[in-house]
Amino acid sequence: MSSYDLIVIGAGPGGYVCAIRAAQLGLKVACVEGRETLGGTCLNVGCIPSKALLHASHMYHEAAHNFTRMGLMGDRPSIDWTVMQGYKAETVETNTKGIEFLFKKNKIDWIKGWAEITAPGKVKVGDDTHEAKNIVIATGSEPAPLKGVEVDNASGVIVDSTGALTLPGVPESMVVIGAGVIGLELGSVYARLGTKVTVIEYLDAITPGMDAEVQKQFQKILKKQGMEFVMGAAVQSATAKRGKATLSYKLRKDDSEKEMSADVVLLATGRRPYVEGLGLDKLGVEMTERGQVKIDDHWQTNVKGIYAIGDAVPGLMLAHKAEDEGMAAAEVIAGKSGHVNYNVIPGVIYTSPEVANVGLTEAAAKETGRKIKTAKFPFMGNARAKAMFQGDGFVKMVVDADTDRVLGCHIIGPNAGEMIHEVCVAMEFGASAEDIALTCHAHPTTSEAVREAALACGDGAIHV
Ligand code: FAD
Numbered sequence: 001m002s003s004y005d006l007i008v009i010g011a012g013p014g015g016y017v018c019a020i021r022a023a024q025l026g027l028k029v030a031c032v033e034g035r036e037t038l039g040g041t042c043l044n045v046g047c048i049p050s051k052a053l054l055h056a057s058h059m060y061h062e063a064a065h066n067f068t069r070m071g072l073m074g075d076r077p078s079i080d081w082t083v084m085q086g087y088k089a090e091t092v093e094t095n096t097k098g099i100e101f102l103f104k105k106n107k108i109d110w111i112k113g114w115a116e117i118t119a120p121g122k123v124k125v126g127d128d129t130h131e132a133k134n135i136v137i138a139t140g141s142e143p144a145p146l147k148g149v150e151v152d153n154a155s156g157v158i159v160d161s162t163g164a165l166t167l168p169g170v171p172e173s174m175v176v177i178g179a180g181v182i183g184l185e186l187g188s189v190y191a192r193l194g195t196k197v198t199v200i201e202y203l204d205a206i207t208p209g210m211d212a213e214v215q216k217q218f219q220k221i222l223k224k225q226g227m228e229f230v231m232g233a234a235v236q237s238a239t240a241k242r243g244k245a246t247l248s249y250k251l252r253k254d255d256s257e258k259e260m261s262a263d264v265v266l267l268a269t270g271r272r273p274y275v276e277g278l279g280l281d282k283l284g285v286e287m288t289e290r291g292q293v294k295i296d297d298h299w300q301t302n303v304k305g306i307y308a309i310g311d312a313v314p315g316l317m318l319a320h321k322a323e324d325e326g327m328a329a330a331e332v333i334a335g336k337s338g339h340v341n342y343n344v345i346p347g348v349i350y351t352s353p354e355v356a357n358v359g360l361t362e363a364a365a366k367e368t369g370r371k372i373k374t375a376k377f378p379f380m381g382n383a384r385a386k387a388m389f390q391g392d393g394f395v396k397m398v399v400d401a402d403t404d405r406v407l408g409c410h411i412i413g414p415n416a417g418e419m420i421h422e423v424c425v426a427m428e429f430g431a432s433a434e435d436i437a438l439t440c441h442a443h444p445t446t447s448e449a450v451r452e453a454a455l456a457c458g459d460g461a462i463h464v
Pocket of ligand 1: 009010011012013014015032033034035039040041042043045046047048050113114115116138139140141161162182274276277278309310311312317318319320321322350
């Protein structure tokens with residue numbers, strides 16, 4: 001039996017970051033991981049493999065559609081799916097091995113196996129029980145099931161996001177259930193590689209929670225790229241037979257029942273916290289109605305010395321939110337004051353164009369009762385975006401009309417996922433739109449569009 005200052009359960013972005021920060025602060029740390037490799041959902045079956053496939057399919061799409069427009073002539077590349085899968089696996093491996101290196105560098109013990117908390121301060125893995133002054137639950141999440149839809153990733157017909165990353169080949173047709181971030185990203189990968197992709201969504205708008213104008217423009221662009229949408233439809237069932245899937249759904253507007261078949265059905269209706277086998281019931285750890293671990297302002301559960309972070313607790317299910325909580329919880333445990341500003345957590349969809357947001361949507365800002373002002377700048381007025389054939393989107397600022405303080409920003413356009421951070425920093429410093437407008441931005445960059453949107457909050461943008 002070994003004893004530690006801290007045992008972190010789960011080595012995803014929440015857990016491994018928490019372990020590293022705690023070790024940096026001088027604590028003796030171990031991290032338990034049941035998976036063969038470190039990095040959690042994010043590195044193994046989430047952010048990283050999906051971004052590798054998004055990158056490869058984006059390159060293919062550019063070569064097929066835009067190369068000749070730029071005078072780059074020659075044979076159109078063909079897809080070698082095995083090589084593409086190999087590239088994805090290599091990308092994952094270099095990253096998971098990177099965490100192994102960081103664990104060694106920071107003298108963190110990696111305990112391999114599935115953990116159970118048998119009592120406060122006691123973590124059982126296999127036959128061994130380890131002692132810890134503090135425990136952090138960072139066990140993440142898993143795909144949420146949907147009644148009537150039987151996922152079988154091994155068959156490659158009805159799959160969840162994990163199965164969609166390792167399909168045996170590029171299918172001719174795919175139905176994506178759910179127009180959220182994961183469904184649209186993975187749907188985009190296959191659409192760009194030539195699959196006929198239909199997205200079925202229960203609600204009337206895609207990407208729930210995003211700014212309404214962005215939702216509309218995003219759907220329009222995806223349609224232009226060939227994706228089809230069935231909105232307001234409740235999926236009843238999906239069944240696989242002889243390598244094909246049949247799906248039935250009901251349209252909410254008139255209750256009419258429809259059927260559709262495809263080579264692959266991707267279930268992407270969200271994720272739910274994963275706390276299986278941890279023994280939280282027996283410990284009396286309080287949970288929310290949605291199965292998340294309840295925590296206080298310092299990420300501590302109702303059981304002293306047991307903390308929880310990341311996808312397993314309430315809030316956005318995002319890797320960087322988990323990382324921030326990991327760092328903050330480690331700092332609290334080490335006797336310092338951890339901090340996460342939940343009002344300034346960016347969200348990004350890595351499609352082409354990218355979609356990014358931070359802070360309040362226009363609708364949410366109005367709901368606060370304050371007087372607000374919005375301004376938009378189209379990428380059509382941005383030289384760099386036009387050179388990349390990406391003039392379709394815009395930057396939208398939401399600001400307080402009385403103080404000019406930036407409340408939110410919504411971008412659909414090239415590099416949106418990088419550009420959003422300028423606004424995150426501005427919001428962290430309590431900046432006004434004028435502060436951004438008065439900041440010199442290099443030309444020609446797509447970031448100029450952020451400045452132009454900020455200028456549009458005042459006397460007006462220049463390039464419209
Ligand atoms: P996880 O990453 O889920 O890690 C938890 C780990 O705990 C797992 O490795 C699990 O094996 C381990 N574990 C669980 N129980 C035990 C136990 N009892 N004992 C030992 N180990 C245990 N987020 C983004 O911010 N950007 C993106 O681009 C993005 N893309 C995504 C794409 C896909 C396809 C998916 C599925 C998710 C994506 N996400 C993205 C979400 C992101 O992956 C999660 O928000 C993030 O991984 C959560 O981190 P976590 O540390 O809380 O948990």
